[in-house]
Amino acid sequence: MQTELTNIVGENNFILNPGSQDKRLIDHRGYFHGKASSIVFPQTTEQLSQLVMYCYENDLSLVPQGGNTGYGGGATPDQTGNQILVCLEKMNSIIEVDKVNFTMTVEAGVILATIQQAAEQSNMFFPLSLGAEGSCQIGGNISTNAGGLSVLKYGNTRDLVLGLEVVLPDGRVLNDLNKLRKNNTGYNLTQLFAGAEGSLGIITKAVLKTFPLPTQRCCLMLAFANIEQLYQFYSLSRQQSADCINSFEYISSASLSLVNHGPVDASFPLNNDYSHYALVEFSCSSNLFELEPVVEKILELAFEQQIIIDGVMAQSESQRKSMWRFREAIPETERLLGGSIKHDISLPISKISEFLNAIEIRLKQVTENFYTSVYGHIGDGNLHFNLLHSKESNATKFKQQFEQKLSTIIYELTKELGGSFSAEHGIGQLKLRQLQQYKDPMALMTMNAIKTAIDPKNTMNPGKLINN
Ligand SMILES: Cc1cc2nc3c(=O)[nH]c(=O)nc-3n(C[C@H](O)[C@H](O)[C@H](O)COP(=O)(O)OP(=O)(O)OC[C@H]3O[C@@H](n4cnc5c(N)ncnc54)[C@H](O)[C@@H]3O)c2cc1C
Known part of the structure; x- marks a missing residue:
């Protein structure tokens, strides 16, 4: 295989027989330890296409990997040692920033934080934001349809993608890399690959939506006597702020107490006696009106109507950061205390x-x-x-x-109660059993039919999402 890989990606772009301690073979939470015959770092779509074609012809299976921060073990190869791990980190260019169209075209291996910064440099905003943004890649975000902190206003990752380029399981390249907001020409193929967890092909490029850059932010930490009041505030503030809320994060008294008694240094701006708290952030891009007086008025109304029992507004950027720091300290504390059974x-x-x-x-x-x-x-x-x-x-x-x-x-x-067992972390290899158990049988049958039609040899990330 050494000769083939050298011919396809060049001698510096693969590792043969990687040691089992290579961090790319272990998932972020350390639940899954895999083996691989090689780890390959393609630099172009053409190289990747040739590699996938070679694998297809030789019945070799592939596992795509981005930043390896996913929670389901979707990017970890199996135990056979026969799979090829494909890392996208060398496909990391921002191809175009289109300020008129409010889009960016990027390669799949670009780190999420780099995309956010590039948008900001052009006075635009890319709203996907999550704890792993310094290491996860946009190809991984699209493949897991990541959610994060601004879904309320901007949607999940799939809502932020207009077009994709994908290397299909037989090596051919699907070019659906369009910048169009209206394109009513049949099945939406781009959306088929969003959330597919690498089971249908490897995403190589994406056209992303960008937005006007927020210029004003107001951040609140609030206390509520019960969940009903929390949702009354949610409705009131969406209504009266003209839907300027971008985050509405819940913190239970149990999580508050965990952080307060745990090893992470984070301070909480309110008294600890209440049952339910919310971190609420409003933002807007306009300079033609002031956001803060609107939020103050909403707070006033909420106190008058006895919806909230306590609350504080961040008076500076450092206070805002400190509120977010507390929210981020919750999963960090759980991890440092030995982990949790997560749902x-x-x-x-x-x-x-x-x-x-x-x-x-x-x-x-x-x-x-x-x-x-x-x-x-x-x-x-x-x-x-x-x-x-x-x-x-x-x-x-x-x-x-x-x-x-x-x-x-x-x-x-x-x-x-009509909910989902996996809101934003996907399936990977961690929740295959639950997918079989809780997904509608006809939906499962349709997913299987799509997988078989696009990947008849089941060489593209087998055993993830769909267990064929
Ligand atoms: C600290 C922390 C906070 C997080 N917070 C959130 C959160 O708030 N919301 C949320 O939704 N998620 C969150 N996550 C999980 C999040 O979904 C992933 O971190 C991220 O979206 C995965 O990106 P990645 O590049 O690391 O992908 P990886 O972990 O490398 O891969 C994930 C899946 O995508 C596939 N894949 C990767 N790249 C490609 C590609 N180019 N083409 C096809 N398939 C590909 C892999 O095969 C795998 O199935 C968090 C994770 C961490 C560690």
Whole structure:
């Protein structure tokens, strides 16, 4: 294979028989350890196309990898040692910034933070934002249809993509790299590859939507007596701010207490006595009106109507950062305390209260040996409902003993209430069983039919998303 790889990508662009400790062979959370016959770093679509064609002809399977920050193990090869890991990091150019069209055309290996910065340099805004933005790549974001902190206003990644170039499983190149906002010519192929987790082809280029750069931001930390009030504030503030909210993040008293007693240094601007908190950020790009007085008026109305019981507005950029720092400290604290049994669920917003009221009672029928950390992008109906071992027990043992039982209870109730067991982290190889269990059978059949039609030899990221 050395000769073929040298001919296709050049001698400096692959590693043969990588050692098992190579970090690219282990997923971000350390759940999956894979092996690969080689790791290849193509530099152009043409090289990648030739590589995939070679694999197709020789029945070799491939695993695409971006920044390797995904939560489902989708970018980790299997244990056979026969798969080829394809890393996109050398395909990292920003091809074009089109200020008139409000688009950017980029290669798939560009780091998300680089895209944000390039947009800003052109006085535009690329709104996808998440904790891994300094290392995840746009190809990985599109393939996992990542959500993040601004979904409320701008949508998930798939809503930010206009066109794609993709190397198909037989090596041919699909060019759907259009900049059009209207293109009513049949199936939307670009959307088929968004969220496909590399199971249908390797994304090589993308046309992304950009937006006017926000020039004003107002950030609040608020306390609520119950979830119903939290959603009253959500409606009020969306209505009265002319939908200027870009983030509406939930912090439960359990997550607050976890951070306050944990190893991460983060300060919270409100008193700790309440049950529910929200970090709410408003933004707008206009300089023709002032956002802050509007937000102050909304706060006034909310206090008058007794929707909020406490609240503070960031008075400086450093206070705003400190509020966000607290929100980001929650998953960091969980990790430093030995990890949690994570659940990334979504529910119709109207059902969240019912879920939260019922779930702990059901879980406690299995064990009382846990405590919760509940936070998330609640404006999108997305909760991270995580379970930690109680202090006297061991995190690994707790997961081994209880993960399956507790997670099943959470996913069953989520399903009963019309929700999804995977809101934004996808399937990968971690949630294959749940996909079979909770997805509509006809939807599964259609997904299988699409996979078989596009990848008849099942050489493109086999065993991920769809277990053919
Ligand atoms: C600290 C942290 C915070 C996070 N926060 C969020 C969050 O708020 N919201 C959220 O949705 N997610 C979040 N995530 C997970 C997030 O989805 C991923 O981090 C990111 O989108 C994956 O990008 P990546 O480049 O790392 O992809 P990888 O992990 O490398 O790959 C992910 C999947 O995409 C496939 N893939 C990668 N590149 C390509 C390509 N070019 N073509 C085809 N397939 C490809 C892989 O095969 C794999 O199946 C977070 C992760 C971390 C570590």
